[in-house]
Amino acid sequence: MNRREFLAGAAGTSALALTSTTATAQEDGEGSDPRQGSGTKDDPYIVEMRTESSEYYFDPVGIYVEPGDTIQWVNASGDHSTTSYTTDNPQSSVRRIPDGADSWNSGTLQEDGATFTHTFETPGTYDYYCIPHKTLGMVARLVVGEPGGPAAEGSIPNDVGSGIVPDSKTIVEQKALSYPYIPNTGASSLPGLAVGALTLFGLGNAYMLSEYDVLSGRYKNSDDTQTGLE
Ligand SMILES: [Cu+2]
Numbered sequence: 366m367n368r369r370e371f372l373a374g375a376a377g378t379s380a381l382a383l384t385s386t387t388a389t390a391q392e393d394g395e396g397s398d399p400r401q402g403s404g405t406k407d408d409p410y411i412v413e414m415r416t417e418s419s420e421y422y423f424d425p426v427g428i429y430v431e432p433g434d435t436i437q438w439v440n441a442s443g444d445h446s447t448t449s450y451t452t453d454n455p456q457s458s459v460r461r462i463p464d465g466a467d468s469w470n471s472g473t474l475q476e477d478g479a480t481f482t483h484t485f486e487t488p489g490t491y492d493y494y495c496i497p498h499k500t501l502g503m504v505a506r507l508v509v510g511e512p513g514g515p516a517a518e519g520s521i522p523n524d525v526g527s528g529i530v531p532d533s534k535t536i537v538e539q540k541a542l543s544y545p546y547i548p549n550t551g552a553s554s555l556p557g558l559a560v561g562a563l564t565l566f567g568l569g570n571a572y573m574l575s576e577y578d579v580l581s582g583r584y585k586n587s588d589d590t591q592t593g594l595e
Contacts, residue, residue, distance in 0.1 A: 409434075410434065412436060413438075414438055414474070421497075421502070423495070425541040426542055427531035430507065430509055431510060433484065433485075434485060435484045438480060446472055459515075462516065490507075490516040491506065493506075504530055528545075
């Protein structure tokens, strides 16, 4: 190896070391990316579909991606689908994805570890659900690029059993929101009481809370509160 090659090699090593240090600092520090995956086709962002006790949910329940990014849904436990709120899909009479965006429907996945993958090109807010568990509140939201389209206003309004999904702005800011999502709208609000109840009784009873909330009409309140945040 002559001197010129040696210097080039040394410079390359330093640059690699610097890059590696920076990546580690980001992973360990505040504001690190909560998403699993990187959004490419080889390493898509992961959303799990789960049955735990009497709860049925997507986790994360809200996720942000860039146009061109790929999401892979993984059937972690139970039987589930990932299905866009579009009129070509079962159980949906409304469109809650942006104009021009492609609908999707995995159909019901029954094997543990089964996956469904979709790449998102059109910017906006997308709402989707699980066919078997939609009426039990198994719904979720994703934002591509920036909020927009019919789903950008408030939470999902048309199903008695709809769960709480994060508003678009929160998804953009946080990148991913774990299930269960509890809106932070102040200590005196009903969602605030839900936080207290969750703390007292534990997350295992969250489904009972959901039923209570449906009966008490909390979803209407939640809609009103969240509309202003978009
Ligand atoms: Cu499901």
